Amino acid sequence: MAHPDIVWDKNHFGQTRRSDLWWLSPLLVFLGLGTFIVYATWAAFQNKYYVSGPYISPFYSPEIFGDSPRAWFGPEPAWIPRFLPYSPALLILWIPGLFRFTCYYYRGAYYKAFWADPPACAVSEPRTHYRGERTFPLIFQNLHRYFLRLSYPVWLVLVYDVWRACWFKDGFGIGLGTLILAVNVVLLACYIFGCHAFRHLIGGALDQISRHPARRRIYNCVTCLNGNHKKWAWASLGSVAFSDIYVRLCAMGIWHDWRIF
Amino acid sequence: MPGNALFRIWRGDAQGGKFQDFSTPISPGMVVLDAVHKIQAEQAPDLAVRWNCKAGKCGSCSAEINGMPKLMCMTRLSDLNLDIPVVLEPMRTFPSIRDLVTDVSWNFRVKKTIPKFTPRKPDAPDGAWRIAQADADRVQEFRKCIECFLCQDVCHVLREHHKHDEFIGPRFFVYAAALEMHPLDTADRIADLRHKFSIGYCNITTCCRQVCPESITITENAIIPLKERVVDRYFDPLKRFFRIL
Numbered sequence: 001m002a003h004p005d006i007v008w009d010k011n012h013f014g015q016t017r018r019s020d021l022w023w024l025s026p027l028l029v030f031l032g033l034g035t036f037i038v039y040a041t042w043a044a045f046q047n048k049y050y051v052s053g054p055y056i057s058p059f060y061s062p063e064i065f066g067d068s069p070r071a072w073f074g075p076e077p078a079w080i081p082r083f084l085p086y087s088p089a090l091l092i093l094w095i096p097g098l099f100r101f102t103c104y105y106y107r108g109a110y111y112k113a114f115w116a117d118p119p120a121c122a123v124s125e126p127r128t129h130y131r132g133e134r135t136f137p138l139i140f141q142n143l144h145r146y147f148l149r150l151s152y153p154v155w156l157v158l159v160y161d162v163w164r165a166c167w168f169k170d171g172f173g174i175g176l177g178t179l180i181l182a183v184n185v186v187l188l189a190c191y192i193f194g195c196h197a198f199r200h201l202i203g204g205a206l207d208q209i210s211r212h213p214a215r216r217r218i219y220n221c222v223t224c225l226n227g228n229h230k231k232w233a234w235a236s237l238g239s240v241a242f243s244d245i246y247v248r249l250c251a252m253g254i255w256h257d258w259r260i261f
Numbered sequence: 262m263p264g265n266a267l268f269r270i271w272r273g274d275a276q277g278g279k280f281q282d283f284s285t286p287i288s289p290g291m292v293v294l295d296a297v298h299k300i301q302a303e304q305a306p307d308l309a310v311r312w313n314c315k316a317g318k319c320g321s322c323s324a325e326i327n328g329m330p331k332l333m334c335m336t337r338l339s340d341l342n343l344d345i346p347v348v349l350e351p352m353r354t355f356p357s358i359r360d361l362v363t364d365v366s367w368n369f370r371v372k373k374t375i376p377k378f379t380p381r382k383p384d385a386p387d388g389a390w391r392i393a394q395a396d397a398d399r400v401q402e403f404r405k406c407i408e409c410f411l412c413q414d415v416c417h418v419l420r421e422h423h424k425h426d427e428f429i430g431p432r433f434f435v436y437a438a439a440l441e442m443h444p445l446d447t448a449d450r451i452a453d454l455r456h457k458f459s460i461g462y463c464n465i466t467t468c469c470r471q472v473c474p475e476s477i478t479i480t481e482n483a484i485i486p487l488k489e490r491v492v493d494r495y496f497d498p499l500k501r502f503f504r505i506l
Contacts, residue, residue: 122468130424
């Protein structure tokens with residue numbers, strides 16, 4: 001594949017003849033993802049107000065070691081050095097965090113919005129050197145499916161949390177928080193099980209999928225979800241943050257949960 | 262809409278050039294290629310433009326219209342803002358020949374380097390194969406490609422970083438996917454995809470999918486599945502234990 005003889009000169013950063021609002025989409029992604037990262041980091045280090053009645057924030061679930069009655073193995077263990085900031089969220093948030101970080105949709109979005117690589121289609125970049133995902137460090141993006149596999153049990157715990165959210169002190173019931181947590185796990189399911197890696201593993205790797213009718217049916221469903229992966233990614237990101245805010249406000253006493261029945 | 266529109270067209274060759282303005286009458290239903298032909302007929306008979314079918318099926322009239330790679334014959338003037346000049350340039354990823362014409366022969370040289378279709382032995386004594394429709398459906402999408410090379414033009418790995426020596430570009434990942442996912446094919450292209458064709462350079466901008474005039478889902482249906490097959494081979498030793506998930 002010999003290089004073509006002549007190529008156009010390198011342009012300067014941001015140069016384009018596009019006359020549309022090409023900068024709007026990366027700007028919105030920058031603001032949306034940036035806001036979530038700042039909020040999630042703040043919330044993860046709070047280590048309080050994450051449980052309210054039968055509800056637990058999805059940022060803190062599963063609570064492996066913690067001070068709430070929902071902790072699986074009791075309070076923070078002694079072997080964790082005291083000088084390190086501790087929060088139950090720190091033990092778990094890295095799984096969904098890295099799952100989203102290595103997600104094919106988010107990769108394309110944040111390469112544009114945060115790294116200008118490129119800023120938008122047919123818009124010039126700030127740097128000439130390029131390694132892509134071929135070498136260190138971005139070759140680690142290929143580990144996406146490992147974080148997918150780790151996300152299955154985390155999602156199952158969140159499903160169980162919805163069941164727990166139906167049991168109040170006076171018995172079974174549904175509150176507004178129950179519905180918020182339920183919507184959250186549905187949106188997360190659409191995101192996780194519409195993932196490109198899941199689509200590949202469930203059937204995309206097969207050239208003759210007609211020989212596997214069950215997997216073919218699932219593959220077709222996953223393909224359907226995958227077509228809207230971007231929407232599920234944003235909807236689930238918003239629902240996770242909103243669920244945390246709702247539980248936090250209830251736990252702080254600023255908001256009182258509305259018990260439907 | 263009837264009236265005049267201003268077209269700012271790149272005039273030049275491999276040594277250089279400049280934009281030249283042309284004002285020409287327009288009428289309802291016109292596409293950019295119609296206007297270029299009108300300018301060519303009435304004002305600039307030496308204006309070079311490559312075209313053939315005027316129906317979006319030959320992939321010849323690829324150019325950059327207001328900075329975005331598009332087919333001139335499929336871009337309606339009514340979809341453009343004619344209050345400002347319509348800027349027409351040749352594709353920037355390939356060498357300029359003259360005016361709006363570029364040398365896309367690099368693509369044909371690349372295509373020769375991809376291992377060809379290698380079918381398994383015929384299924385029937387008469388030398389025929391049997392393919393389930395469900396298996397054919399998946400690769401059928403890739404057959405829609407008209408080789409306009411707009412995806413190659415917009416891909417920043419080629420356009421900005423000029424990795425033509427190492428990277429084959431989205432068009433040929435679609436071609437490789439059509440072969441690699443074919444139910445009859447037995448050739449193995451995974452090692453080439455990783456090392457020789459450098460699929461790792463793709464960072465999922467989806468620009469190729471966005472400019473495809475045939476609406477081929479290039480990123481999601483061709484490139485990402487090929488990346489996942491590379492992951493199967495090189496980055497997932499656990500797959501033998503997690504056969505499906």
